[in-house]
Amino acid sequence: MKTHIKLGRKSALLLGTTILLVTTALSGCSGNSNNGGAAAGTAEPGTPAESSDPGTSKGIDHSKPLTITVFDNAANYQGEQTGWYGKLLKDKFNITLNILAPQVAGDQLYKTRSASGDLGDLLIIENSQLEELIPAGMIMDLTDMIKNTEHLSQYVDNHFKPFNVAFEKQNPDGKIYALPAFTADTSATTFSEELPYSSPIMPWDYYKGIGAPKLNNLNDLMTALKDMQAKYPKTPDGKPIVPITLWKDWDGGSMENVRWLSNWYGYEQPNGTTTIQLNAKGDIVPVVDDNGMYKKILQFYYDANKMGLVDPDSPSQDWNKVSEKLTNKQVLLLWYSWQRGFYNTIERGNQGDGNVAVPIGDTHLIQNSDAYFGNGRVFAIGSKAKEPERIMELMDWMSSPEGLRYYTNGFEGFNYEKTPDGKFKLTEVGQTAFQENTPVPAEYGGGGYQDGQSKVNSMIMSDFVVDPETKEFYNSTYWASTIEANKTALTTDWQKTYDATTPTEYYTKNNMIDIVPNINTSLGSDSSDVKNKRSQISDYVKNTSWKMIFAKDQAEFDQLWTKLKSDVEGLGWNDVFAVDKERAEKIVKMRADAVANK
Template sequence: MTKKRFLLAAAAGLVVVSGCSSAGLKAGSANDSKQRTVKVMFAESPSQKVNNGSPIQNEIARLMNIRLEYEPIAASNYGEKKKILLATGHLPDIVQIEKQDVNDFASSGVFLPLMDYMNRGLMPNFKKQWDALPDLKRLTVDGELYGFPAIARNEAKNGFGPVIRTDLLEKHHIPLPRSFDELLTALGKLKQLYPDSVPWPIRKGTSQLLAAAAYMMGSGYNVSGGMYFDKDVEGGKFVYGPATPAFKQVLAYFQKAYSMGVLDPDYPVTTQQQWTEKLTGGKSFFFLDNSGFGLNFTRDLRKSVPEGTFQVMPIPAYKPGSARAQLYPTTFSGKMFAVSSKAKDPEALVKLIDWMYSEQGSNLMNFGVEGVHYTLDDKGQPQLKKSYVDRFVRAQPTPYYALYSDLGCCQLSFTPWYSNTMSQFQIEKMTGNWDALNEQYWQIVASDPAYGEQVMEPPLTKQEAARVQEINNRLNFILNPEYDKFMMGLKPIGEYDAVIASVREQGAGELESIYNSAMSRMIR
């Protein structure tokens, strides 16, 4: 977007400069007042390092007189750091949160309520998303919205999926597994053939493994607790996964995988970097996680193993005739950006974030400066400039992550209406990294009927949210130390029945009632 077009948009109310000064909306006045610094805290992915002073930050400073100062926290520590700040109320101006944080902390007054700003017409761009996506109302507590949801833009379907070394299956005449039992058999054969291998490594510990795998195996789990929506239980209802016999079977499966030497013995403590090195270094052959990693892993693996190939599999059946998986949300990503209730001039921050939901704002936040980093095609859609993309052809960890880091853009940055696959596809095609493997990958995912959309949690009242937090804290305290004991075989799986009884007595059933009642109330 040219400066002239931007200022015309500003005059229409799409942008705000520091302090909401009306003079700041006039051409040529961006430097007439003192520049405001706005601090933004969010999780930093190891794949995309934060580049403070990025072209996007500089352009916002030039056009709006607002300097965004990013305060990245390593993703592995973000949850703990965030909860400490939320509990003490010492927040930066804007902070990345999730729905559970809203449930847990909205009543404390730490977040700026947003509905009044929207009702007063100060959030016109977000209001379009709100009206077009009814599920966003599920993010409220007592009808109040406390954070701007990160919403995907033109996202291709994708999700947690099983990825395996198909070259090794072919080399050793091992059939492609069609069920989880067959998967364990195949990985067991590879362990026998390669005794020093760890066929199935994990990143980010036990919660990540269970969140990725439990639903596919007939139960369910999420990283903040055990509650999930199960389409196959009584026509569809919320279930507390760890308090069910189905979850016991998930733990039994991993206990067997661990005893066979298939599951990495270091799975509870393996970092993402170690996980990547095991897979790309030829020590590991399978993962169940973000399946798109397999495309990059293949390229790195082929530096030492020319025929090496990681490819996503159709979702294996957890019982005869039953296979299921959940797509990543193609609208709401799961994270939100909340404004601190103590921030100075909150209206300016609300208008700033609202502008990021406009097409002009989203173009800047995802593709950089028009004419410098991208141009618009004949349909008005942004297309990255090849001269810019070519700078990252050999960049690590991948050309697209390196470009995102340079720009300060897209899903893993402070980007409320974000691009992910839309820009990734452009970059991979321009850099020559789009090949038959990519085509096959996206075709497998798109054509697999096992994938289904996730069901978002229903909106709760403040009283319900407080009770949910209380019960979740109690149950997590009971359950978190138990999972590894069963998975590692330190406890016989039969003893998990006592755990089920205990957590149901301690509130799992009440949690299910709260969520299902809230769902019924919402759809009435």
């Protein structure tokens, strides 16, 4: 899945009622934030780093300005990093970031720049692109350079080296060419978030307004949605409310909205595959299997549409339109944890208003663990980069306590403050700085807070790393102070109803979730023949999926499915399935090894 502004992949507040859930929302799969004031031993913004500074520079000369070209697949912004984060990097390192974003400029940007032999200085790229760029000589060997870092060096053996060794064909000597992104420092089998990534989520007040009926299956869900739609047809300002809304522009190997609801019943579609789904036991099921989860979810959407539950805008709208509807509370069923951040606030939570988990009895979720090995993207340095030592210094700082605090939480004294027990607590400003784009004091660079956030939109070490000063995650959602602040009427009512502190706890103690190791590896790249066949199959599956949901009757739905199964055979299904099956088998083996070695 691409990384989009999802107001971005990544961590939700307690039951989604508050504060920095939008941090997750910004990146969805990425988790954008920032961090505060000067921690002990760090430079205040406005004070350039000196070459004698033993904490960061190690003799590096910062006297000359350096502009770093950042080729960034995670970025939703293209151009110079400005605002408070830009000023921070300029003052501390005399560095300016010039961001190139394929999500803004288009996929051709990668092809054009890689063909020229110079993708950029700092690269944030996909694993599959790393596979291509190492043998092309476009990635710098970081093995020796990383030994001299203060912070990154401590993660080499457990995180960076195992990841790089997995690229056996491209990296037979086991060198370190790249640092996996969003690496957690928990364990390969730990899931730290309070809400699974994909699960049923609905407005609590509307759900209670129809009597909070017990949901045993998807039929019960549709009935509840129909009842809510009848009782709450419009928002207070007259906007139509839709039970289910879909969008096309995230579709990858298959229909994205089908892919993620498959997770509710224990099946995932691994990135880099088109033809298979995989469960926690290691069963590999073709997407076109008559009894498979992909068809089950298509049938659910078809049935929902026949009941008038699916937004008629779905075939034509994009994510931007969907995000507006989420912000306006125009959608009754959500299925990504971060989607709550568009509407939920503490103020609304105190009124019992907000989107929360509503479990369905027959679901059994599949959930990847924390990204202990990274999330499928990497940080690397281009082989033609100028002053690579300064780029490595920057990456090391980004992974330091100071750098992580700035990225995830903003400025100490502005976004958050210390408590008497040595922990951190969000300020009143910090609770809404992102949503309201709060003006930043001039000494920190001025401008709006959200406007000035890091546009890199990715991290090496994630916010699920423990801050050595506070002994809590950098992710402010899980600070004790935030959890206490988030005890609203909404969270209290939910906890009483489900006899659990969090949805993850509920699903776990009721045996309704499988947590599988989050495997981050090289799955190999397609041959030109397979790549072409995959593209044709993917397009056909996606287009047919949309037609099936909006079929005029069950007969047409069944006819389209039968035709899909037959037609993909002629597009080279067997060849692509063989590749995907091999990739899935590698994931299954690596998951078993991770569990055995935990």
